[in-house]
Amino acid sequence: DAGVTQSPTHLIKTRGQQVTLRCSPISGHKSVSWYQQVLGQGPQFIFQYYEKEERGRGNFPDRFSARQFPNYSSELNVNALLLGDSALYLCASSLVAGDYGYTFGSGTRLTVV
Amino acid sequence: DAKTTQPPSMDCAEGRAANLPCNHSTISGNEYVYWYRQIHSQGPQYIIHGLKNNETNEMASLIITEDRKSSTLILPHATLRDTAVYYCIVGAGGTSYGKLTFGQGTILTVHP
Numbered sequence: 042d043a044g045v046t047q048s049p050t051h052l053i054k055t056r057g058q059q060v061t062l063r064c065s066p067i068s069g070h071k072s073v074s075w076y077q078q079v080l081g082q083g084p085q086f087i088f089q090y091y092e093k094e095e096r097g098r099g100n101f102p103d104r105f106s107a108r109q110f111p112n113y114s115s116e117l118n119v120n121a122l123l124l125g126d127s128a129l130y131l132c133a134s135s136l137v138a139g140d141y142g143y144t145f146g147s148g149t150r151l152t153v154v
Numbered sequence: 155d156a157k158t159t160q161p162p163s164m165d166c167a168e169g170r171a172a173n174l175p176c177n178h179s180t181i182s183g184n185e186y187v188y189w190y191r192q193i194h195s196q197g198p199q200y201i202i203h204g205l206k207n208n209e210t211n212e213m214a215s216l217i218i219t220e221d222r223k224s225s226t227l228i229l230p231h232a233t234l235r236d237t238a239v240y241y242c243i244v245g246a247g248g249t250s251y252g253k254l255t256f257g258q259g260t261i262l263t264v265h266p
Contacts, residue, residue: 045197074253083241083256084198097253131197142188143254145197 043067045134045146053152054122062117062149066134072096073115074143075107076131084131090115091137119151127153158242163261166236172229174260176242179223185246187218188254189227191238191262198241198256201227232264 046065054060066073072091076084089097090109109115113134119126129150133143159177166172178187186205190198202209202216204225209216215228229236241259 076254076256083239083259084254086253086255089253099253133197142200142203144200147195147197 045132045144047130047132047146047149049149050147051150051152053154056122056124056153058122059118059120060122060151062119062130062132062151064115064117064132064134064146066113066115066132067144070134070136070144071113072135072137073109073113074133074135075115075117076133076145077101078129078131078148080128087117122153124153127151158244158257160240160242160257160260162258163263166229166232166262166264168234168264168266169231172232172236172262172264174227174229174240174242174262175224176227177224178242178244181222181244182246185244187216187222187225188243188245189214189216190241190243190254190256191236192241192259193235193238201240232262234264234266236262237264238262 048063074089075087077087078084086099087101088107093109104120107117129148131145131148133145135143186203188203189201192198201213202211204216204218218225239259239261241256243254
């Protein structure tokens with residue numbers, strides 16, 4: 042079975058631009074969570090979506106938004122990119138919203154220049 | 155979610171048991187202890203979780219003290235591939251809606 046897949050794996054953007062990151066959960070998993078991991082830090086929670094509804098939001102500005110599609114895949118959008126948005130963006134999926142073990146993808150490495 | 159404290163780094167010889175401690179003195183009654191690890195350039199990997207009782211799976215064992223204020227993750231026979239950052243996380247289980255609060259973790263280095 043395929044794990045959690047994220048695309049692209051790497052990308053470089055310029056300050057002020059917008060970016061869309063994509064995540065496909067494990068087949069049958071209905072919950073998707075997004076995390077940001079800055080170099081040298083642990084991952085920080087951004088969003089969780091379950092059944093296409095936002096179920097949790099971390100302490101991130103409104104420039105960050107996300108959505109979940111009927112097939113349970115998800116997109117994370119970041120507008121007006123700042124240098125500080127450079128990070129590894131991780132997606133995690135689980136069967137249900139309150140699961141006990143989450144499966145993470147390998148992430149998208151975003152560099153803002 | 156309760157805060158956790160872990161040593162920043164630990165070393166272990168290959169083939170020996172690796173015992174990773176975690177303090178969570180402010181844990182509340184409905185909060186679980188989770189362990190994840192992150193190997194370089196990969197996403198975190200779930201290892202094990204527990205509430206009160208000790209737990210064991212194919213990857214590791216989790217020992218939780220009776221007062222639940224601390225726990226130890228045990229890798230019984232560490233290999234070089236166990237070199238990773240290990241995160242101890244405390245959260246409210248099924249009500250946490252996907253929010254795992256990661257700290258700095260413990261960098262475990264397994265030596266030949």
